[in-house]
Amino acid sequence: MKWSKKDLLDLESLNKEEISMILDTARSFREILDRPVKKVPILRGKTVVNMFFEPSTRTSASFDMAAKRLMADTVNISPKTSAVQKGETLLDTARNLEAMKIDLVVIRHSSSGAPHFLASRIKAGVINAGDGQHAHPTQGLLDMFTIREKRGKLEGLNVLIVGDVTHSRVARSDIHGLLKMGAKVSVCGPSTLIPMGIQDLGVKVYYDLDQALAEADVVNVLRLQLERQKKGLLPSLREYSQLFCITGERLKKTKPGITVMHPGPMNRGVEIEPAVADGASSVILDQVTNGVAVRMAVLYLLTGGEGSVSEAIKKEA
Amino acid sequence: MKELKIQKAEDRLIIKNGRVIDPANKRDEATDIVIKDGVIESIEKSDNAKSGAQVIDATGLIITPGFFDMHVHFREPGREDEETIETGSLAAAAGGFTGVACMPNTTPVVENQGIVQLVKSRQTAYCGIYPVGAVTKGLECQELAEMGDMFHAGAVAVSDDGKPVTNSNLMRRALDYCRMFDIPVISHCEDLFLSADGAMNEGALATKLGLRGIPNVAESSMAYRDAQLAALTGGRLHIAHVSCAETVEVVRQAKRRGIKITAETCPHYFILTEDAVKGYSEMTRVNPPLRGQADVQAILEGLEDGTIDCIVTDHAPHSHEEKEVEFDQAPTGMIGLETSLGLCWTHLVETGVLTPSQLVEKMSLNPRNILKIGNGSAVGSGAGLTTGGKIEIGKIADLTVFDPQSKWTVDPEEFFSKSRNTPFKGFELTGKTVMTVLNGNIIR
Ligand SMILES: [Zn+2]
Numbered sequence: 001m002k003w004s005k006k007d008l009l010d011l012e013s014l015n016k017e018e019i020s021m022i023l024d025t026a027r028s029f030r031e032i033l034d035r036p037v038k039k040v041p042i043l044r045g046k047t048v049v050n051m052f053f054e055p056s057t058r059t060s061a062s063f064d065m066a067a068k069r070l071m072a073d074t075v076n077i078s079p080k081t082s083a084v085q086k087g088e089t090l091l092d093t094a095r096n097l098e099a100m101k102i103d104l105v106v107i108r109h110s111s112s113g114a115p116h117f118l119a120s121r122i123k124a125g126v127i128n129a130g131d132g133q134h135a136h137p138t139q140g141l142l143d144m145f146t147i148r149e150k151r152g153k154l155e156g157l158n159v160l161i162v163g164d165v166t167h168s169r170v171a172r173s174d175i176h177g178l179l180k181m182g183a184k185v186s187v188c189g190p191s192t193l194i195p196m197g198i199q200d201l202g203v204k205v206y207y208d209l210d211q212a213l214a215e216a217d218v219v220n221v222l223r224l225q226l227e228r229q230k231k232g233l234l235p236s237l238r239e240y241s242q243l244f245c246i247t248g249e250r251l252k253k254t255k256p257g258i259t260v261m262h263p264g265p266m267n268r269g270v271e272i273e274p275a276v277a278d279g280a281s282s283v284i285l286d287q288v289t290n291g292v293a294v295r296m297a298v299l300y301l302l303t304g305g306e307g308s309v310s311e312a313i314k315k316e317a
Numbered sequence: 318m319k320e321l322k323i324q325k326a327e328d329r330l331i332i333k334n335g336r337v338i339d340p341a342n343k344r345d346e347a348t349d350i351v352i353k354d355g356v357i358e359s360i361e362k363s364d365n366a367k368s369g370a371q372v373i374d375a376t377g378l379i380i381t382p383g384f385f386d387m388h389v390h391f392r393e394p395g396r397e398d399e400e401t402i403e404t405g406s407l408a409a410a411a412g413g414f415t416g417v418a419c420m421p422n423t424t425p426v427v428e429n430q431g432i433v434q435l436v437k438s439r440q441t442a443y444c445g446i447y448p449v450g451a452v453t454k455g456l457e458c459q460e461l462a463e464m465g466d467m468f469h470a471g472a473v474a475v476s477d478d479g480k481p482v483t484n485s486n487l488m489r490r491a492l493d494y495c496r497m498f499d500i501p502v503i504s505h506c507e508d509l510f511l512s513a514d515g516a517m518n519e520g521a522l523a524t525k526l527g528l529r530g531i532p533n534v535a536e537s538s539m540a541y542r543d544a545q546l547a548a549l550t551g552g553r554l555h556i557a558h559v560s561c562a563e564t565v566e567v568v569r570q571a572k573r574r575g576i577k578i579t580a581e582t583c584p585h586y587f588i589l590t591e592d593a594v595k596g597y598s599e600m601t602r603v604n605p606p607l608r609g610q611a612d613v614q615a616i617l618e619g620l621e622d623g624t625i626d627c628i629v630t631d632h633a634p635h636s637h638e639e640k641e642v643e644f645d646q647a648p649t650g651m652i653g654l655e656t657s658l659g660l661c662w663t664h665l666v667e668t669g670v671l672t673p674s675q676l677v678e679k680m681s682l683n684p685r686n687i688l689k690i691g692n693g694s695a696v697g698s699g700a701g702l703t704t705g706g707k708i709e710i711g712k713i714a715d716l717t718v719f720d721p722q723s724k725w726t727v728d729p730e731e732f733f734s735k736s737r738n739t740p741f742k743g744f745e746l747t748g749k750t751v752m753t754v755l756n757g758n759i760i761r
Binding site (some may be wrong): 051109132 | 479523528530641642643644
């Protein structure tokens, strides 16, 4: 199979084979990350622009590192340094990028659909690094990669997503990706943070965390934006943590060997107890490492990479 | 480049063999209309040989009282780059409209006599222009605007359209005050707390697309409040751009109770659903948002049973630059004057929801009744005048002539409007305006 899409905008539009292909490709790159020399010249001569309209240390560093490991030229544009502050529109930005003959754009934007907007207007590939509350496909992929690495499979696993599902693009990408790969997905959180019609995506909804956890093989804990309380979605953070914090106490009652994930950054003590975040069930740091490998795979495939990665490396060397 | 030409009223004009539909007079028959000096002289089979008569063969065409759109945004003064009264009235004439009511949310706001007069002074020969004044100064919902003064200067209604009158007490006073002039208060119903940050209809699709949703109740709860206030005051209330099932029901119940309430909807609310938003097409961003299939159904029923009195376009021109941005940052609204007839004919008449006569009621008779507007732009406006929307001997000739069989494809590049923001590009429609007659002048 050959990769055929220009862009990676969401996981909803990928099929099972395409997701598998990214995850398999990522495994080869994951091995490279453990070598003493972590660079491979696969993307030499290619230019990747990282455009983060929303602050993000983790994801932007991960993409930047992935591109550098593949020896691509990278340009990082953040809202503070870009002309966007001076009123340049996304369309102008697109036109300029087009004129610069770049190969890939990685975009993070607060408006859902912004990467689609860009992708339909430029020839370069577009990777969605998070748009509004819509999608964060590489996070979904790295979550799946991590689960597969830990549990050996995705099919048949019960994955529970806990917290602010309404505003979470990670949740949406996880749901689309995991369901396609044959996992079962449930969500749990305060009813004000579970969006209308989420069941239509094929997930089960819980409001009682202990009940939800009882079934789970994997629990993915979402970050709670602290201003949700001010927006009238929650009475208090204290009450939230009483009801929805993943604690060691709660995990004692779950299936043994449950895997705990978090896309970061964490509010320790609000949505996850520090002891759990740093405990034996946690794969939170693996997620970060795997993120680089997954993003290397995506960059590789979108720039026309095909066949085995080791062959490609040999050819370039 | 297409052009609209005005042919001045000749001594005598005969429009022959057209199907004349005039719901007020229960007329629907093929006949001739003879116009002399801009006034209708006879409506019956006539003799071609009448002295010096110009004859237009209208065989196969439908002739109705001139369409009237009681809800448009012409952007003048303030945003002449998007639309001017001139270009807007060209678009209106091309779409078959002989009159429009312009909403006051311009810059400056139409909030006093002077600005009403300014808008009226920009009147063109293509279409009658009727200003709507603001309910509150600056649309800021703090103080009532000078509604009486504006009425006397020619305002045909008041509205804070674009925004709701959030202050219930001010809305009460506005309805009460306008009783003195017998003009309607047009309500843009939107509970801003419920619609906050919303970019599309609330529901599973919004969840999937990651866009914030606006629930139906943001509209219907305010429609209910306003209906209650109309009952309390005895004022005349007109609900703008009804988008959802619950609002249709509010209006239906209020009418049953004898409350002075009327309502309008737009073609996009009975043709498109929220599904059109998929792919984040900024052309589909409107306020209120496109709703679900059940809402479309309820609006069709509301049109059919008379709950919804008028079809308007809410013609809202936006520049390409401003519209071509991220979906949730795009300004709301679409243009509609040049697609309205085709959309309505194709999706209401050909589907059997409305008879041709019922469509004419909603596009011509009812809006003129609600605003008490006569035939032809020269008649002006205000209370005491006989209302238009009728084809009668002795009345000014104010007609729309269209071909109900003409098939065409929507191409925004051919529009007379300055703006191009329509989601109907490429739609195959049936029914197209052939010409309009305004004050006896032929525009085509
Ligand atoms: Zn409005």
